[in-house]
Amino acid sequence: MTPLHEGRLKYLEELANKVREDVIEMLLEAGSGHSAGPLGMADIFTVLYFHALRHDPKFPAWPDRDRLVLSNGHICPVLYAVMARAGYFPLEELKTLRRINSRLQGHPHRTALPGLETTSGPLGSGLSQAAGIALSARLDKKKFRTYCLTSDGEHQEGNTWEAIMFAGKNKLSNLTVVIDRNNIQIDGNTESIMPLEPLKEKYESFNWHVLEINGHDMEAFVSAVSEAEVIFEKPTVIIAHTIPGKGVSFMERDYRWHGKPPNKEEAKEAMKELRSLGGRIRSEHE
Amino acid sequence: MNEKLKLNPKLFEEDVEMKPSRNGFGEGLILAAREHEGVVGLCADLTESTRMEAFAKEFPERFFEVGVAEQNMATIAAGLGVSGKIPFIASYATFSPGRNYEQIRTTIAYNDSNVKIAGHHAGISVGPDGATHQATEDVAIMRAMPNMKVFVPCDWIEAKKATIAAVKLWGPVYLRFGREKTPVITTEATPFVPGKAQIFWRSRKPRVAIITCGILLYQALRAAEELEKERIGTIVVNSHSIKPLDEQTLLEMAELTGAVVTVEEHQIMGGLGSAVAELFARKRPTPIEFTGLHDTFGESGKPDELIEKYGMGVKDIKGAVKKVIMRK
Numbered sequence: 001m002t003p004l005h006e007g008r009l010k011y012l013e014e015l016a017n018k019v020r021e022d023v024i025e026m027l028l029e030a031g032s033g034h035s036a037g038p039l040g041m042a043d044i045f046t047v048l049y050f051h052a053l054r055h056d057p058k059f060p061a062w063p064d065r066d067r068l069v070l071s072n073g074h075i076c077p078v079l080y081a082v083m084a085r086a087g088y089f090p091l092e093e094l095k096t097l098r099r100i101n102s103r104l105q106g107h108p109h110r111t112a113l114p115g116l117e118t119t120s121g122p123l124g125s126g127l128s129q130a131a132g133i134a135l136s137a138r139l140d141k142k143k144f145r146t147y148c149l150t151s152d153g154e155h156q157e158g159n160t161w162e163a164i165m166f167a168g169k170n171k172l173s174n175l176t177v178v179i180d181r182n183n184i185q186i187d188g189n190t191e192s193i194m195p196l197e198p199l200k201e202k203y204e205s206f207n208w209h210v211l212e213i214n215g216h217d218m219e220a221f222v223s224a225v226s227e228a229e230v231i232f233e234k235p236t237v238i239i240a241h242t243i244p245g246k247g248v249s250f251m252e253r254d255y256r257w258h259g260k261p262p263n264k265e266e267a268k269e270a271m272k273e274l275r276s277l278g279g280r281i282r283s284e285h286e
Numbered sequence: 287m288n289e290k291l292k293l294n295p296k297l298f299e300e301d302v303e304m305k306p307s308r309n310g311f312g313e314g315l316i317l318a319a320r321e322h323e324g325v326v327g328l329c330a331d332l333t334e335s336t337r338m339e340a341f342a343k344e345f346p347e348r349f350f351e352v353g354v355a356e357q358n359m360a361t362i363a364a365g366l367g368v369s370g371k372i373p374f375i376a377s378y379a380t381f382s383p384g385r386n387y388e389q390i391r392t393t394i395a396y397n398d399s400n401v402k403i404a405g406h407h408a409g410i411s412v413g414p415d416g417a418t419h420q421a422t423e424d425v426a427i428m429r430a431m432p433n434m435k436v437f438v439p440c441d442w443i444e445a446k447k448a449t450i451a452a453v454k455l456w457g458p459v460y461l462r463f464g465r466e467k468t469p470v471i472t473t474e475a476t477p478f479v480p481g482k483a484q485i486f487w488r489s490r491k492p493r494v495a496i497i498t499c500g501i502l503l504y505q506a507l508r509a510a511e512e513l514e515k516e517r518i519g520t521i522v523v524n525s526h527s528i529k530p531l532d533e534q535t536l537l538e539m540a541e542l543t544g545a546v547v548t549v550e551e552h553q554i555m556g557g558l559g560s561a562v563a564e565l566f567a568r569k570r571p572t573p574i575e576f577t578g579l580h581d582t583f584g585e586s587g588k589p590d591e592l593i594e595k596y597g598m599g600v601k602d603i604k605g606a607v608k609k610v611i612m613r614k
Binding site for chain 1 (some may be wrong): 338350352353364367389
């Protein structure tokens with residue numbers, strides 16, 4: 001994978017900011033859904049769909065495509081937004097999120113929308129599905145990589161650790177897991193609900209290659225994803241430290257924004273902040 | 287006995303051959319795997335007792351031991367199933383689909399992943415292990431799930447055929463097998479078509495249709511034979527496909543007899559009896575008596591003792607037939 005040069009970085013940062021605007025607009029339109037996670041993961045999703053993944057939005061069933069499994073399905077607004085911007089479906093369709101007859105289900109459904117690899121929502125089952133996909137790639141001697149995007153909260157699910165054991169045992173080096181380490185979940189902060197730390201050491205002891213990055217540093221994410229590609233003896237996990245609600249000051253780091261959408265005034269305020277942020281990104285790079 | 291189906295001629299004899307239906311799964315899996323390269327197997331620390339052992343030996347690169355982790359087994363299989371593989375997952379039915387119900391629902395059924403679920407040690411005939419290991423609600427769980435097909439074979443030969451048939455059917459399938467040695471009812475020559483019920487017994491003047499599946503088909507046939515001697519004619523239907531249900535055949539049988547008895551090694555709520563009752567309530571209201579577990583768990587004991595104690599034996603089936611005749 002090519003590193004990010006200055007122009008590319010600026011383009012991706014601006015795009016990620018647009019994706020955040022999409023997320024706010026979608027949530028306002030839908031009247032329900034999750035705010036903090038999608039905003040926090042906008043940078044990573046943008047890099048994945050516009051730089052890292054080998055995929056073809058015009059041919060979603062391309063057999064050699066990289067697979068992206070979203071385990072914590074509730075952050076799907078960010079997935080839908082990057083997919084629309086990448087050309088999987090018209091941007092207009094984003095407004096149908098959570099509506100009757102929409103392909104954009106409240107939690108992603110594989111057979112509803114081309115480009116989705118799994119159905120998800122109930123937490124803790126994405127990592128093992130990704131392991132199954134990676135295993136099939138190995139059996140078929142296929143070169144594609146499987147990426148699993150997970151949340152920190154779903155590491156409280158037993159199924160997640162069963163999958164971590166399985167991938168470690170089978171040395172699934174074609175599997176990269178990205179954890180959205182934003183420290184929040186519905187009822188509060190992860191470390192007070194059910195502590196996950198030391199997360200890095202936990203993964204290491206399960207025979208994984210572990211990388212830890214700032215999830216808003218696109219260059220760091222690109223180099224972590226590149227490093228994972230050349231680790232041949234283990235699966236890799238990238239623990240991405242993110243700010244939940246990133247880009248909207250009154251949502252940032254507040255767990256109460258995990259599972260609710262903005263109302264009209266809040267959305268207006270959020271859009272104002274994001275637009276001025278967009279302006280700053282443009283001027284900083286100029 | 288229906289001669290066209292070429293059933294076991296020694297069925298009613300003392301020395302009828304006995305074999306567990308799970309053995310048919312093991313043999314069918316190997317045959318299917320030899321024919322289809324995509325067939326893979328996953329097991330959760332029960333490789334021998336689910337009869338996946340021979341497959342694991344012949345195809346070590348296509349066998350995956352997941353350890354005591356049924357949720358992981360189902361979800362890894364879901365990933366394999368959306369990637370062009372035909373995964374079989376095997377465990378005791380109390381654990382799979384018991385422990386991993388939600389994973390099966392979301393990642394296999396709703397996700398429409400091509401996974402075949404083998405539920406072993408089903409029913410009360412598991413015996414001495416007790417109620418924790420006797421799956422008696424699994425059919426209800428799986429039947430209610432959209433996209434899922436449900437087959438309950440009556441003996442090891444039918445189990446083998448059902449396993450092979452499951453590979454040829456695209457999409458999620460649930461197969462139910464028993465632990466104990468049970469009488470061999472069918473032969474290799476007996477046809478098996480998914481979704482098609484079969485008339486195994488037909489008296490000259492049938493007054494009741496006994497609709498059954500699984501190992502209790504034997505008890506139903508024994509009951510039919512004894513009732514014949516008492517001049518009570520019956521039809522015995524092997525409804526091995528609970529979903530899809532062969533509505534046409536079942537309705538024809540109800541038309542012919544005007545009364546129905548269902549027999550299953552399962553709770554009467556949600557299983558074969560419920561499927562049949564739903565059909566007749568919609569299309570042809572018919573008196574039905576249900577033979578099965580009546581809202582109770584089992585316990586430890588010998589299989590025959592348990593079937594007797596919990597009202598699923600020959601005597602109980604005969605009683606249900608006589609009772610339903612009174613309601614005509």
